Amino acid sequence: MIVREGKSEYSISYDPLPGSPTFIASPPATAMQTSRQRQILLVGSLSLTALLLGGLIGGYGVSRIVWQQMQDPAFLRRQLKTVAADDKGPSADGTPPLVRVALAEAKMIRPEKPIIGRLIEVRKVTASSEVSGKIIDLPVDEGTEVVGGQTVLASVDDTWCSLALRRGEAQVASAKAQWESESNELTRLERLWAQNATTESELQLKQAAVAGLKAKLDEMQATVDEQRERKVRSVLLAPFDGTVIVKHAELGQYVTPGDPIVDIVSRGQIDARLMVPESAINFIRPGQTLPIKIDAMGEEAAGEVVSITPYGPSASRTFPVHVRLDDGQGRLKVGMSVTATIGMGAERQALVVSKDAVLVRPDGSTVWVAVAGPQGQTVEVQPVPVIIGVRSASEYAVEPETDQGRKLLRPGVQVVIEGAERLAAGQQVRIVTLAEGSADLAQPGQVVPPAHPTASQSSPGKPSANREG
Numbered sequence: 468m469i470v471r472e473g474k475s476e477y478s479i480s481y482d483p484l485p486g487s488p489t490f491i492a493s494p495p496a497t498a499m500q501t502s503r504q505r506q507i508l509l510v511g512s513l514s515l516t517a518l519l520l521g522g523l524i525g526g527y528g529v530s531r532i533v534w535q536q537m538q539d540p541a542f543l544r545r546q547l548k549t550v551a552a553d554d555k556g557p558s559a560d561g562t563p564p565l566v567r568v569a570l571a572e573a574k575m576i577r578p579e580k581p582i583i584g585r586l587i588e589v590r591k592v593t594a595s596s597e598v599s600g601k602i603i604d605l606p607v608d609e610g611t612e613v614v615g616g617q618t619v620l621a622s623v624d625d626t627w628c629s630l631a632l633r634r635g636e637a638q639v640a641s642a643k644a645q646w647e648s649e650s651n652e653l654t655r656l657e658r659l660w661a662q663n664a665t666t667e668s669e670l671q672l673k674q675a676a677v678a679g680l681k682a683k684l685d686e687m688q689a690t691v692d693e694q695r696e697r698k699v700r701s702v703l704l705a706p707f708d709g710t711v712i713v714k715h716a717e718l719g720q721y722v723t724p725g726d727p728i729v730d731i732v733s734r735g736q737i738d739a740r741l742m743v744p745e746s747a748i749n750f751i752r753p754g755q756t757l758p759i760k761i762d763a764m765g766e767e768a769a770g771e772v773v774s775i776t777p778y779g780p781s782a783s784r785t786f787p788v789h790v791r792l793d794d795g796q797g798r799l800k801v802g803m804s805v806t807a808t809i810g811m812g813a814e815r816q817a818l819v820v821s822k823d824a825v826l827v828r829p830d831g832s833t834v835w836v837a838v839a840g841p842q843g844q845t846v847e848v849q850p851v852p853v854i855i856g857v858r859s860a861s862e863y864a865v866e867p868e869t870d871q872g873r874k875l876l877r878p879g880v881q882v883v884i885e886g887a888e889r890l891a892a893g894q895q896v897r898i899v900t901l902a903e904g905s906a907d908l909a910q911p912g913q914v915v916p917p918a919h920p921t922a923s924q925s926s927p928g929k930p931s932a933n934r935e936g
Contacts (some may be wrong), residue, residue: 480904540652563895566848566886569821574877577814580884584741586803588732590707593715596722597700600624605718606727612797613705619730621716625701632694635825639687646680653677684905732801737794739770742785747809757790760806761799765818768792769911772806817857818865818876823884825855825863834865835890836882837874839899846898848883848890851876 536542573922604622607613653673659665694928713730727748739759743751751757755772770790777788790807832855833846851872857864866874878881881898882885883890890896 474617478834487613493776519683526728536894563897564886564889565899566686566837566883566890566896568881568898569824569884570617571818571820571834571878571882573816573875574819575814576817576819576820576857576859576864578811578857580585580747580809580811580912581860582741582743582747582807583792584739584805584807585803586792586805587738587740587789587800588734588801589736589738590709591730592706593727593730594703594706595724596621596623596703596716596726596728597724598625598628598697599700599721599723600627602716602728603722605714605728607711607714609711609714611711612734613709613731615707615709616704618705620703620711622703623701625698628694628698628701632691632698635691635694635870639684639691642680642687643686646677646684649673649677649680652885660778672916695776707731708735709726735794735799737792737799738773739790739792741788741790741805741807742779743781743788743809745784745818746787748775748786749810750811751788751808758808759790759792760808761798761803762806764798764803796820800890803839813882815857818866818878819864822861822863824882824887825853831868832865832877835887836895837881837883838875845895846896848887848896849875850890850892 525639600623602621603624604619607618607620611618653670656665656670656673660667660670709731711729712732715729716729724729745760751772753772753775756769757772758767759770760767770792772788773791774787774789776787820834824834825833833850833853833855835850836851837846839846851874853872854868854869855863865876867876883896886896
């Protein structure tokens with residue numbers, strides 16, 4: 468028997484012997500569930516505690532091993548040897564590292580500023596319908612090249628225009644015949660009036676009638692000319708040489724005057740649009756030739772400045788400048804990025820090196836000079852701290868900071884343009900050329916004692932520099 472008490476249920480059974488009832492009560496179901504949850508929580512807590520203890524013990528063991536290794540002199544010496552070998556790179560086995568060199572020159576140079584821009588079209592037009600009707604021919608698509616005055620862009624149904632033209636021509640013929648008849652009658656009346664055989668009022672009425680017929684004939688002729696022109700303009704021709712870039716209509720579409728058909732951009736010439744900052748705008752003038760580099764193609768072309776807009780965005784302090792380029796082969800595309808080089812002043816004489824020869828450190832710039840070694844048969848390198856003056860696209864004008872540097876870095880000496888990042892003062896090197904991988908020693912020049920380290924020079928074996936540019 469089931470006995471309910473509140474939310475609990477008890478099962479009661481009786482002894483089969485008469486007169487001896489025995490009650491057996493089962494525990495509530497909710498109490499059993501609570502007991503199971505407590506067991507699960509206990510097991511989870513014990514597992515997490517064991518995991519944390521294991522991690523602490525493992526970390527302690529690793530730290531003890533690391534601490535013991537850091538106290539071992541032999542282990543530290545092995546690590547230092549490994550780092551030193553990695554730092555020296557190709558020279559770890561005693562072989563002089565390979566470097567490329569170029570000559571320092573004394574020549575004229577002027578400061579230049581690169582300006583980023585993009586190519587835009589010289590002309591762009593939306594060719595629109597000039598008549599009403601259904602498009603019955605649309606032979607062009609996006610990317611189609613067109614010839615001005617020859618290529619058909621679209622043809623509009625001219626059936627109704629042709630019928631109106633025929634009707635107008637018939638009306639003109641009728642009005643012309645009537646006007647000629649009245650003109651002949653007017654001529655007859657003029658002769659009679661000259662003979663006093665008719666009245667002046669009758670003559671004036673005839674003259675007015677002839678003039679009215681002539682005006683009506685001219686109006687009808689104008690209507691015919693209008694229909695004839697509308698028929699001609701139902702065929703839309705390209706306005707200039709270019710390329711279709713957008714289609715606004717499709718075959719079978721009904722259009723009215725002014726509805727766009729296609730967009731066309733010109734070809735043959737293209738403009739580079741530059742946003743020139745205010746610091747450089749006065750160094751440009753219309754008609755000036757500027758070198759323009761097409762970034763996507765890696766090529767450079769000369770362009771002519773065709774316009775300078777004296778009004779620009781106030782936030783950026785820049786002014787739009789258009790430079791026109793010839794594109795007879797059609798390789799340049801609207802939207803390509805370009806870089807223009809603008810001269811920022813007059814040329815001046817200076818010591819010039821390749822921009823790849825200049826290394827920049829936190830405390831200055833350095834040029835590595837290749838000089839003759841002690842025996843005159845080897846080549847050593849010495850660092851020369853420099854100050855960068857004029858900057859151009861590929862070359863820098865530099866000035867050594869010290870007298871010792873001026874003795875080392877002079878016109879005609881060889882400077883390292885590749886491989887200087889891991890050099891040390893007085894280190895021997897092998898000079899290679901671009902064409903061959905074999906070593907090609909530089910010609911020994913004037914023997915100059917090695918330079919003393921300067922504030923701009925890092926410690927030997929631990930260079931930290933970035934190549935300028």
